[in-house]
Amino acid sequence: MRHSLSLSIGPVAFRVGSAWRAPIDALASLYAGYATPEGGACDFTVRLEPETMWRRWVRPSVAIRGDYILPDAAPLPLGMGLLAAEMGMNLQMALGQKRYLLLHAASVEKDGRALILTGESGAGKSTLAALLGERGWRLMGDEFALLDMATGALRAFPRAISLKNGAISVMEREVIPTRFGPRIENTPKGTIRHLRPQAEAIARMDEPARPALILFPRFGEAAAARGVGQAEVFMRLTQASTNYVALGRAGFGALTGLVGAVPSAAIDYPDTDAALDLVETLWKAAA
Amino acid sequence: MAAIRYIADAQEAVTVVELDGLSALFHAPSGITHIVAPPAPEILAALREGPADAAELLRRLRRHYEIEGDALEARLEELAQAGLVRRA
Amino acid sequence: MSGTEDKAAEEGSVMPSRRTVLVLGAAAASTVVTIRPALAQTAGSVLNCEIPVPGPHAAGSHIARDGSLVPPGTPGAAPPLARPLRGEEARMLLRGSTPPGVQPGSSQAYANYIRRLQSGMSGFTCYASLQMPR
Numbered sequence: 001m002r003h004s005l006s007l008s009i010g011p012v013a014f015r016v017g018s019a020w021r022a023p024i025d026a027l028a029s030l031y032a033g034y035a036t037p038e039g040g041a042c043d044f045t046v047r048l049e050p051e052t053m054w055r056r057w058v059r060p061s062v063a064i065r066g067d068y069i070l071p072d073a074a075p076l077p078l079g080m081g082l083l084a085a086e087m088g089m090n091l092q093m094a095l096g097q098k099r100y101l102l103l104h105a106a107s108v109e110k111d112g113r114a115l116i117l118t119g120e121s122g123a124g125k126s127t128l129a130a131l132l133g134e135r136g137w138r139l140m141g142d143e144f145a146l147l148d149m150a151t152g153a154l155r156a157f158p159r160a161i162s163l164k165n166g167a168i169s170v171m172e173r174e175v176i177p178t179r180f181g182p183r184i185e186n187t188p189k190g191t192i193r194h195l196r197p198q199a200e201a202i203a204r205m206d207e208p209a210r211p212a213l214i215l216f217p218r219f220g221e222a223a224a225a226r227g228v229g230q231a232e233v234f235m236r237l238t239q240a241s242t243n244y245v246a247l248g249r250a251g252f253g254a255l256t257g258l259v260g261a262v263p264s265a266a267i268d269y270p271d272t273d274a275a276l277d278l279v280e281t282l283w284k285a286a287a
Numbered sequence: 288m289a290a291i292r293y294i295a296d297a298q299e300a301v302t303v304v305e306l307d308g309l310s311a312l313f314h315a316p317s318g319i320t321h322i323v324a325p326p327a328p329e330i331l332a333a334l335r336e337g338p339a340d341a342a343e344l345l346r347r348l349r350r351h352y353e354i355e356g357d358a359l360e361a362r363l364e365e366l367a368q369a370g371l372v373r374r375a
Numbered sequence: 376m377s378g379t380e381d382k383a384a385e386e387g388s389v390m391p392s393r394r395t396v397l398v399l400g401a402a403a404a405s406t407v408v409t410i411r412p413a414l415a416q417t418a419g420s421v422l423n424c425e426i427p428v429p430g431p432h433a434a435g436s437h438i439a440r441d442g443s444l445v446p447p448g449t450p451g452a453a454p455p456l457a458r459p460l461r462g463e464e465a466r467m468l469l470r471g472s473t474p475p476g477v478q479p480g481s482s483q484a485y486a487n488y489i490r491r492l493q494s495g496m497s498g499f500t501c502y503a504s505l506q507m508p509r
Contacts, residue, residue, distance in 0.1 A: 074425045074459070188461065230306035231322050238320065238410045245318070245410065249302065252313040252320055256304040320410040326397045327406045348397060356399035362406060369407045 001047060006036045010146065010157040010205045011100070013037035014092070016085050018048040023062070023081030030082065030160050030181040030194055033202050044068075044096055046088030051075040064088040068095035076187075083184050083192060086162065093144055094242040100146035100155060101247060101254045104240045107145040107154055108137040113212035114154040115283060116145055116262075118240045124219040127167040128275055130195060134174050135276065139201040140209065149247070149254040152261070153208035158201045160194040168193045170272060213286040214264035217275060221268035225278055228266050234259045290341060292375040293363050295334035301371075303328065317370050330362055331371060338375035425459035426492070428485050442487025453481030465489055 001017025003024040015037075018024050046066040060078035066088050076084045093102060105118035106129035115137070117125040126142040133139030140156035148155055160181065163171055168183070168191060181194035196202075214233060228236075237255055238244045244251045263286050269275035302313040310328050312321045326348075333339075333347040341360045348354055366372040400406065429436050429444055436444040437452035445452045456477070464474035468486040473479045 229309075231309035231311070234306055234311055235322060235408070235410070245320070248318050249313055249315060252302060252304075252311070256306070256311055259306060260304070322408045322410070324406040326399055329397055352395055352397035354397055354399060356401065358399045358402045358404065361402040361404075362399060365405065365407050369409055371407070 005031075006040065006042055007031055008035045008037045008205075009089075009159050010141075010155050012044065012093070012097075012146075012157065013042040014044050014046060014089050015042040016046045016048070016088065018081065018085070019050055020048065020060070020062075020078060020081060022078070023048055023085050026082040026181060027085050030196055032196070033199060044089070044092035046085060046092060048081060048084050048088065064091065066092050068092055070095070080184055080187060082181060082194070083187055086160070086194065089159065090143060097146075097243055098246070101149055101244065101251050102242050103145040103147060103237060104143070104242065105145040106142045107140040107156075107209075108132045109140050109154075109156070109207075109209040110137050110283070112209055114140060114145075114209035115279070116154070116211060116214045117217055118145075118214065118237070119216045119218060123217050124167075124269075124272075124275065125217060126161055126163065127170060127272065128217060128279070130161045130163065130167070130171055131174065131272060131276060132279065133161075133197055133201060134171075138204060139197045147211075147254055147258060148208065149250045151208070152211070152254065152257055154211050155208050156201070156205045158197045158205050160196050163193050163195055165190045171195055211258055211262045213283060214258075214262055215279065215282065216264070216266040218266065218268050219275075220270070222270055223274040223278060224268045225265045225282060228264050230259050233264045291360075291363075292338045292340045293334060293344070293367065293372045294338040294375040295331050295372045298335060301331070312371070314371060319370065321369055321371065323371075326362060327366060327371075330359075330366065334372060425461055426465050426489060427459040428456045428488055438481075438484040438488045440484050440487065442484060442489070442491045444488075453478070453484035456485065460485070460489075 002019060003021045004015060004017040005024050005027050006013065006015045016024065016027060044067055046064070048062045049065050051061045051063045061075040062078055062081050062084040063075045064084050064087055068091060070091065103116070103118060105116050106125040107114050107116050108129055109115070115132075117128055119125055129139055129142045139158055139161070140154065141158050142161040143159060144157050146155040146157050172180070175195060179196040184192045216228065216236065234255060237259065241251070241255070244255060247254075265282055267275065267278050267282070269278060296314070296316060300315050302315070304311045306322070310323050312323055314321065329348060329352065330344065333344055336347060339347065341363060344363070345354065345359055363372060367374065429438065433444045435447065435455065437447050437449055437454055439445045439449065439452050460468070460474075464477075467474045468477070468482055469489060471486070473482040477485065
């Protein structure tokens with residue numbers, strides 16, 4: 001590839017190659033301060049390539065390729081090259097990650113203990129994790145949580161936070177402009193803007209944490225918290241995992257271990273302040 | 288017509304973890320996880336004594352439990368569809 | 376981590392010595408839920424996916440009301456869609472509503488076509504991602 005960048009994100013090393021310079025420049029700027037993999041060896045490769053020669057000249061569009069691909073992936077306009085790189089890294093993890101049980105969840109850490117936030121798309125886990133990351137918690141990741149099947153610990157995977165639509169202005173009020181990537185309009189998910197985690201989250205990305213609380217946030221209702229039975233937590237987490245079934249007995253042992261050891265609750269919240277209050281209250285109760 | 292006889296996999300083929308009154312089952316031969324409610328774990332345990340039809344299975348269960356309801360064959364078919372028991 | 380597991384898996388742990396009531400339930404009840412792979416859900420949520428109707432294997436075919444492929448000109452059949460459906464449009468169709476740009480009279484045919492997609496067919500991974508509970 002003509003342009004490329006290698007990045008260490010927690011225990012995973014990526015190499016992103018691109019036929020164009022712009023996506024790599026945007027990625028390098030967004031991930032300023034991240035380490036490059038030692039020795040240069042990478043776990044996953046993402047390639048941003050022209051969809052077809054014809055499209056390359058007439059209307060450049062980026063095909064997301066890599067070690068693992070999905071046949072239905074649609075190309076993105078070249079102006080969304082950074083988003084394509086991010087989607088490509090997500091896809092490699094979703095399809096190729098075998099060392100860790102991968103949960104589609106955000107996670108933050110305090111005192112060596114991890115809070116896991118998981119829920120359907122749009123439940124607000126990214127926004128909550130991003131806010132907590134500015135209010136005394138260490139952001140471990142907004143998209144994927146990695147459960148170490150041997151130790152039961154959670155590994156940090158602090159990629160840039162993917163803020164969507166209304167969450168963008170919420171975080172723009174909290175964080176200095178230099179930590180943001182470009183505003184990307186009209187994506188398949190609306191407007192997206194990436195946010196680099198705090199320097200401490202990047203510096204401590206190799207520190208694992210012990211899972212201590214699992215929350216299932218849901219935006220839109222009056223503030224409330226209710227317990228969730230272990231079987232339902234287990235069921236929901238299998239559905240939030242990309243590789244649970246592929247990991248077989250090891251995945252079963254790790255996930256039942258997590259569910260058996262860690263309290264959980266579903267929370268409703270009408271606004272982010274209410275959510276942060278609920279989180280702090282439940283966290284104290286779980287301590 | 289002879290009654291259908293069922294057989295369950297050996298104990299070591301299935302890992303069971305209790306989750307608040309339900310059980311998570313990992314079935315090693317298929318690699319598939321199931322969440323089951325009573326009486327499924329009890330039926331599986333009773334079937335491990337050897338192949339049995341519904342009547343024989345009911346006798347085995349009565350040694351340990353007071354039985355309510357009569358849907359044992361429906362439960363067996365359900366377990367068979369999930370791959371947790373087979374027709375012998 | 377396997378502590379619970381080992382204890383629960385011990386011989387006879389589901390056979391208590393004390394006599395307890397075991398409810399066999401009704402014939403229509405369900406006591407087994409099987410965990411399905413959820414790869415597709417996340418793949419769909421992290422990826423921009425689309426469903427061509429019909430797929431390239433059946434280019435030019437029309438879509439009958441039940442979702443099957445029929446020759447052009449078949450009475451009541453819907454024409455191929457000019458561009459692939461995006462995830463949200465497919466989700467609307469499966470919910471029974473009609474996304475912008477789709478003829479209301481054809482939406483049932485398209486919805487049924489999507490439901491009939493099978494593994495290996497173009498659009499299946501995208502369809503699978505829409506099927507997961509959310």
